[in-house]
Amino acid sequence: MKQLPSISNQIDEDKIFKIINKNFSKIAPYWFKLISSWLIRSYNVFQDIDKFIILIYFINKDLIFFRKNGLVIDYDTFYKDKSIEIPKINITDISSDLHIPKESVRRKLQELEKSGVIKKTGKKIFVDRSAFTTAKAEQTLNELSVLLNKFNEILVKEKITNNIFDTSEITASLKNNFSFCWYQFYKLLFIFTNRWRNNVADLETLAIGLVVLLNTVGNKSFKVKDLNRKSWTMLAQGADDVGVNTMSLSDITGIPRPTVARKIKRLIEDDFLHINEKKLITMNVTGLTLKKYITLQNKNMKNLSNFLYRIINQIKITNTN
Numbered sequence: 001m002k003q004l005p006s007i008s009n010q011i012d013e014d015k016i017f018k019i020i021n022k023n024f025s026k027i028a029p030y031w032f033k034l035i036s037s038w039l040i041r042s043y044n045v046f047q048d049i050d051k052f053i054i055l056i057y058f059i060n061k062d063l064i065f066f067r068k069n070g071l072v073i074d075y076d077t078f079y080k081d082k083s084i085e086i087p088k089i090n091i092t093d094i095s096s097d098l099h100i101p102k103e104s105v106r107r108k109l110q111e112l113e114k115s116g117v118i119k120k121t122g123k124k125i126f127v128d129r130s131a132f133t134t135a136k137a138e139q140t141l142n143e144l145s146v147l148l149n150k151f152n153e154i155l156v157k158e159k160i161t162n163n164i165f166d167t168s169e170i171t172a173s174l175k176n177n178f179s180f181c182w183y184q185f186y187k188l189l190f191i192f193t194n195r196w197r198n199n200v201a202d203l204e205t206l207a208i209g210l211v212v213l214l215n216t217v218g219n220k221s222f223k224v225k226d227l228n229r230k231s232w233t234m235l236a237q238g239a240d241d242v243g244v245n246t247m248s249l250s251d252i253t254g255i256p257r258p259t260v261a262r263k264i265k266r267l268i269e270d271d272f273l274h275i276n277e278k279k280l281i282t283m284n285v286t287g288l289t290l291k292k293y294i295t296l297q298n299k300n301m302k303n304l305s306n307f308l309y310r311i312i313n314q315i316k317i318t319n320t321n
Contacts (some may be wrong), residue, residue: 037139041203057097073179212244
């Protein structure tokens, strides 16, 4: 008989938040890469991130059902011969939960139905199996495993745990506990995207901005620094002395160049980004926008801490008992 896990073994959520703040330069590249890649892949499915989010909103209904009934479904079972039936579509609920205007939700649902992604029969809605496969979490699962592995290394360094898990062990644990872990991931994702949409702009703009941010994070002279979150945030402004052009941003994100140029202009006007005389774009959050950015980032890190608290403790329990 397996030994029951001890409550004293779990890692405290407040402690995780403090560890993230202290070691931000070590965790930031993997966190921003995870979100950036997810947004870019989402855009490339329908050329509209909100459409993809509506799709996973429907998929999340299954995860909520499993969660409410105490069921943990593994990765392979979740995607095997899968179809989703939503008893009743409620545009008001979708609009409220995703912070997308009702008319936009209505229009996007009509477009998804026209393209065969969803099918309506009376008040019921069915998600087409091919669309469900499109939303399969394979690459995101790998990137999340890397993020958790790096955070695990930090926990060991900080002497919070002696347990060391490589990415393959973490991936296996995420797959075994998939419905639990992906419920937590989508919860984090919805909060993060809603917060950006409410306070800044649309999600395509976020995808573009994150690519510029990652260009800064990947700067060799900046990447080697061991920084807490406050120092990282301040030093990141203007740290990239090269920059990236709109063509490259379009190639990376898949968003048409004219659209990229328009959204970059918005971010520059709002003091999130800077464009130099060579038309190269760098991260340079200034003034009141910097204060707003820090406030948003603080809330995001609180939510990330909650997510890591739940996932790390789940992996810790399942891999050590």
